[in-house]
Amino acid sequence: MSNNSEHKAADFIRAIVAEDRASGKHPHPVTRFPPEPNGYLHIGHAKSICLNFGIAEENPGGVCHLRFDDTNPAKEEQEYIDAIQRDVRWLGFDWGDKRFFASDYFEQLYQFAETLIKKGKAYVCSLSAEEVRDYRGTLTRPGRESPFRNRTVEENLDLFRRMRAGEFPDGTHTLRAKIDMASPNLNMRDPTLYRILRTRHHQTGDAWSIYPLYDFTHCLSDALEGITHSLCTLEFEDHRPLYDWVLDLSDPPCHPRQIEFSRLSLEYTVVSKRKLIQLVESGAVTGWDDPRMPTISGLRRRGYTPRGIRDFCRRVGITKAPNNVELALLENCVREDLEQAADRAMAVLDPLKVVIETWPEDQVEELTAPVHPALPERGVRTLPFTREIYIERDDFRLEAPKKFKRLTAGGEVRLRNAYVIRCKEVIRDERGEVVELRCSHDAMTLNAQPEGRKVSGVIHWVSATRHARAEVRLYDKLFTRPDPDDDPEGGSFMNCLNPQSLVVLQDRPVEEGLAAATAERHYQFERVGYFIADHGDSTPGRLVFNRTVTLRDSWAKLQAREQEGEGR
RNA sequence: UGGGCCGUCGCCAAGCGGUAAGGCACCGGAUUUUGAUUCCGGCAUCCCCAGGUUCGAAUCCUGGCGGCCCAGCCA
Numbered sequence: 001m002s003n004n005s006e007h008k009a010a011d012f013i014r015a016i017v018a019e020d021r022a023s024g025k026h027p028h029p030v031t032r033f034p035p036e037p038n039g040y041l042h043i044g045h046a047k048s049i050c051l052n053f054g055i056a057e058e059n060p061g062g063v064c065h066l067r068f069d070d071t072n073p074a075k076e077e078q079e080y081i082d083a084i085q086r087d088v089r090w091l092g093f094d095w096g097d098k099r100f101f102a103s104d105y106f107e108q109l110y111q112f113a114e115t116l117i118k119k120g121k122a123y124v125c126s127l128s129a130e131e132v133r134d135y136r137g138t139l140t141r142p143g144r145e146s147p148f149r150n151r152t153v154e155e156n157l158d159l160f161r162r163m164r165a166g167e168f169p170d171g172t173h174t175l176r177a178k179i180d181m182a183s184p185n186l187n188m189r190d191p192t193l194y195r196i197l198r199t200r201h202h203q204t205g206d207a208w209s210i211y212p213l214y215d216f217t218h219c220l221s222d223a224l225e226g227i228t229h230s231l232c233t234l235e236f237e238d239h240r241p242l243y244d245w246v247l248d249l250s251d252p253p254c255h256p257r258q259i260e261f262s263r264l265s266l267e268y269t270v271v272s273k274r275k276l277i278q279l280v281e282s283g284a285v286t287g288w289d290d291p292r293m294p295t296i297s298g299l300r301r302r303g304y305t306p307r308g309i310r311d312f313c314r315r316v317g318i319t320k321a322p323n324n325v326e327l328a329l330l331e332n333c334v335r336e337d338l339e340q341a342a343d344r345a346m347a348v349l350d351p352l353k354v355v356i357e358t359w360p361e362d363q364v365e366e367l368t369a370p371v372h373p374a375l376p377e378r379g380v381r382t383l384p385f386t387r388e389i390y391i392e393r394d395d396f397r398l399e400a401p402k403k404f405k406r407l408t409a410g411g412e413v414r415l416r417n418a419y420v421i422r423c424k425e426v427i428r429d430e431r432g433e434v435v436e437l438r439c440s441h442d443a444m445t446l447n448a449q450p451e452g453r454k455v456s457g458v459i460h461w462v463s464a465t466r467h468a469r470a471e472v473r474l475y476d477k478l479f480t481r482p483d484p485d486d487d488p489e490g491g492s493f494m495n496c497l498n499p500q501s502l503v504v505l506q507d508r509p510v511e512e513g514l515a516a517a518t519a520e521r522h523y524q525f526e527r528v529g530y531f532i533a534d535h536g537d538s539t540p541g542r543l544v545f546n547r548t549v550t551l552r553d554s555w556a557k558l559q560a561r562e563q564e565g566e567g568r
Numbered sequence: 569u570g571g572g573c574c575g576u577c578g579c580c581a582a583g584c585g586g587u588a589a590g591g592c593a594c595c596g597g598a599u600u601u602u603g604a605u606u607c608c609g610g611c612a613u614c615c616c617c618a619g620g621u622u623c624g625a626a627u628c629c630u631g632g633c634g635g636c637c638c639a640g641c642c643a
Contacts, residue, residue, distance in 0.1 A: 316580065346602095
């Protein structure tokens with residue numbers, strides 16, 4: 001927190017919280033993050049987590065509860081509860097002992113419901129689901145009142161108690177609020193409060209055969225927990241009148257204020273649990289934590305960092321305007337964090353063999369290179385330099401295009417952290433493919449500029465005889481369109497899956513020291529990108545690196561531009 | 569078409585009647601044993617449009633236009 005008390009709140013919600021603190025209305029804000037355990041958390045949840053936990057952290061005495069909104073046992077699972085907790089912690093937030101379940105309140109909720117019935121504000125409706133839909137009316141036409149709307153309090157109480165006792169099959173009755181079937185807000189047309197669902201609940205077991213719905217549960221749970229600011233996304237704006245209606249009639253301990261903000265939408269990804277489930281279940285990805293998934297655990301496995309994600313959430317802001325964010329912003333946030341955080345290493349993804357004829361056959365020189373060139377305190381690593389090495393195929397050209405400053409036939413280039421070499425001979429196979437380069441080295445160029453000439457190109461390399469091998473997984477966007485839902489043929493987002501979203505490279509030579517890479521360690525493969533040792537599959541004996549994001553590449557950009565120019 | 573919400577640079581976003589912050593992207597240019605990083609510079613006479621109020625409007629009023637959300641016994 002800034003020490004400047006004059007500083008402005010970062011967004012309109014923080015401004016409200018600050019006002020409420022200043023006025024003494026709420027000296028200590030209490031927020032909550034209320035996921036339903038029916039899927040994994042995604043980047044959109046991260047925005048909400050950062051908001052809710054952020055407000056608690058920024059305000060003295062503030063707290064943020066983790067509350068599982070577990071009112072639909074049919075879709076919820078313990079696995080999701082575990083994953084959600086893991087992800088929130090990993091992001092760097094702590095709910096202390098403030099972990100709750102809406103199901104903790106089932107008994108109290110039930111009592112509130114009976115109170116509503118006694119006040120004549122709720123009734124048991126015996127219409128079928130289809131009939132309810134029919135009676136609800138449409139956007140432009142008012143609904144009709146249920147024929148069961150005027151049951152007596154006694155009858156309602158009796159029926160509701162018998163619903164609880166499990167006397168009726170699923171779907172035969174519901175408890176509905178008695179509000180206004182003609183309301184222009186469909187949520188106010190006698191919304192359902194309870195349904196019969198004789199399903200085992202992951203927390204309460206077989207204790208209940210009726211379960212409350214969101215609109216009844218959420219506001220009361222907030223109130224029971226003493227939440228001061230109940231923050232949610234814009235689609236719940238229409239539910240606010242109902243949120244307030246329930247609380248006004250229930251005489252709860254307090255009346256939290258619901259405030260809505262726009263949900264995040266990110267280019268080239270989908271952020272909806274329904275769609276993420278579809279990706280998982282269809283096998284389009286390997287699971288919820290597939291590195292291509294926008295889930296927290298997917299991002300984690302991809303190599304994104306908690307800091308990077310939190311920074312992203314901060315930069316994206318909190319407003320009510322559509323929050324359509326470019327992927328470049330997220331990528332910038334990881335790069336910015338990893339630039340500092342990641343150790344440097346060299347790896348050759350598409351090897352071309354180079355024989356340094358001026359280097360003795362069996363000589364090995366242990367060169368040293370910084371772990372991080374800008375941070376000498378991070379120490380050094382050693383690189384065995386040998387007669388045969390690999391360089392990146394793309395770093396050599398028979399004929400140099402304009403502004404090319406890597407290796408060419410007859411040309412010179414600097415090997416990163418080593419010597420300047422000159423290409424003396426190009427060996428090609430019968431198809432004309434370059435298979436090997438014969439070079440000489442300049443022994444005077446270790447940590448020194450060459451005499452009388454300038455060599456500006458620098459390329460990375462790995463010893464051909466002293467290296468480790470690794471599987472390298474190159475990840476890219478999961479979808480080919482910025483908005484996967486915007487299919488020109490009106491089809492599903494599943495139609496624009498990117499076939500190149502994962503390219504697996506087997507058995508690539510990487511710097512020897514990488515053999516010690518432990519799971520989840522971040523590296524920058526110099527000149528290539530940021531990578532992480534996969535926490536599921538990488539072991540010291542079998543290295544697997546996931547590409548988090550490439551380095552910025554102005555050379556590729558230049559080339560693309562020139563190609564486009566030629567195409568015209 | 570009923571209701572709710574939104575509309576400031578390519579994207580996000582400050583701004584709250586006194587004459588358009590910032591970030592990302594983009595475009596230069598410097599430094600560089602990562603074409604990375606870093607640095608320096610450029611990038612909205614204009615705020616969806618049209619009227620009006622005012623000495624003065626992105627900010628107030630009126631009327632349009634455009635976008636998003638809502639008809640689960642999901643959350």
